[in-house]
Amino acid sequence: MLNSSTQLIRISEAFSGYLAEILDLLGATNIKRLGTEYFLIQVADPDLICNSSAARFIRWHIPVEHSWPCNPENMDSFIEKAAQTLFLKFAGRNPQTILIGQLDPSSTKRYYKALASNLRGRSLQVFSLPERAPKTAEDQNSSKQTLFCLLGKDGLFCGMASPKEANGFYPGGTKYISQNAEDTISRAGAKIAEALHYLGLFRPALPENSHWLELGASPGGMTSELLKRGYEVTAIDRAPLDTRLDHVKNLHFIRADIAEFIPPRGARFDAIVSDMNGPPRQAISHVTRLNDFLKPGSIAIFTLKTTGAETISHIDALETDVLAEAERGGLRSLARTHLTYNRQEFTLFLEKAAG
Ligand SMILES: C[S@@+](CC[C@H](N)C(=O)[O-])C[C@H]1O[C@@H](n2cnc3c(N)ncnc32)[C@H](O)[C@@H]1O
Structure with a gap:
């Protein structure tokens, strides 16, 4: 039986010309664009994300198992509330670590970068993970489940996946390599x-x-x-x-x-x-x-x-x-x-x- 689910997928802006066709191939509904390259979608068959002609265009993806649509900048105690909710929802599933990225990674605004880092720090404490978690994203076991979260001015979107399932060790894909x-x-x-x-x-x-x-x-x-x-x-x-x-x-x-x-x-x-x-x-x-x-x-x-x-x-x-x-x-x-x-x-x- 097919499982209808909400997924967060990332498609490079390089493929904007193919976007309608990609979403169509996935049978995506309730599409909401988040940040520059992320899309929140509803799909009847999540397997199509990895096994269809659309798959090559999807750089990275997670099932969305928790979302908090809000503007974090206007929320009181966003970090504490978010960390406690993540603990209640995901601690029982023993993620190997928690990684949090920005929905708009190219933004020059430092606010969300700092927020992602602070939320990660607090969540690791609440989950009692600081000692046990892999030291860097690439030290993760690529087949073990990680709690991946993305945040931005549209809110917080989280789900568990192994780095291999998500198609990258980092939230959103591979490590960003800057070119000097x-x-x-x-x-x-x-x-x-x-x-x-x-x-x-x-x-x-x-x-x-x-x-x-x-x-x-x-x-x-x-x-x-x-x-x-x-x-x-x-x-x-x-x-x-x-x-x-x-x-x-x-x-x-x-x-x-x-x-x-x-x-x-x-x-x-x-x-x-x-x-x-x-x-x-x-x-x-x-x-x-x-x-x-x-x-x-x-x-x-x-x-x-x-x-x-x-x-x-x-x-x-x-x-x-x-x-x-x-x-x-x-x-x-x-x-x-x-x-x-x-x-x-x-x-x-x-x-x-x-x-
Ligand atoms: C995209 S560039 C490669 C960039 C390179 N990998 C780098 O790191 O800078 C493609 C190269 O393929 C070379 N090339 C294509 N066909 C070739 C062939 N039959 N024999 C030798 N070089 C070839 C071209 O001369 C060109 O320099």
Whole structure:
């Protein structure tokens, strides 16, 4: 039997053109927009949030099991009342921690950021969690239930979900990675940093010195992030890397067309990342062609560019073909998401069988 329920979902503003179709695919009713990217919706079949053509557009989501529509700025003792109510409603379900975010994360107004942090602090005390809770969001067990709350000028919206179910360790998704204009080589650097945080939902981080093969590396934003984490990188592009990467340790840059690249004899990589532009069906075939050079259990991170796809069914077809080629090439799909720094593109996470 289907369970009608209220859900809080996040859809990037990048997809505003598809919004009506996404909500329609979910069968969403009683839709209320909260903040810039959140929607409170009623759905007859919550499974559609994860298993439908709309799923790829939903960055993060929770079932709404408690809501307090109010303007916190006008409420007396908002923090104490909210913390006590959360305790009454959720303490019996033993959340591993409580995480509270803002409905409008881009707001420059500090009020809600401080309110979220203070409410979290008080709630952890009331639940007697300060000692036992994971130290950081990414220390959570990705399969254990967390009490996630979002707040803003429309009120407080809360529900229990594991980070894996919600699609991110943080309220709203992945950790926000700020880009410092001076030492940022390209937006793609923040994309790989965010992708590595997201990957923690599914597997432990690769150890230092792991060897990455990077296809479509120029100008080098991702390369520089991988190097910063102590990884070795073999980077291929027909365009040059930023001169800041000249003579950097652990980097092997090969200026070539990827179609002509043959790894050196005996090379075995721990991971491959492809951020190539051009047709995605061709880009994935370059990844699968190189599969023999990947160690068993290695990871592939693939940017699925959707330029030229004009409808959701075009994107469906593109992704189905890309995943089918990956599967033929021995790479199974682990996850797919839309990261903060993805534009009209998605990030696919693939894994080679452990051997
Ligand atoms: C979006 S950019 C990559 C940005 C890069 N990942 C970064 O971190 O700065 C796409 C790159 O793919 C490269 N590319 C696309 N097809 C290629 C091919 N067949 N051979 C070599 N490079 C290719 C382009 O030259 C371009 O530099």
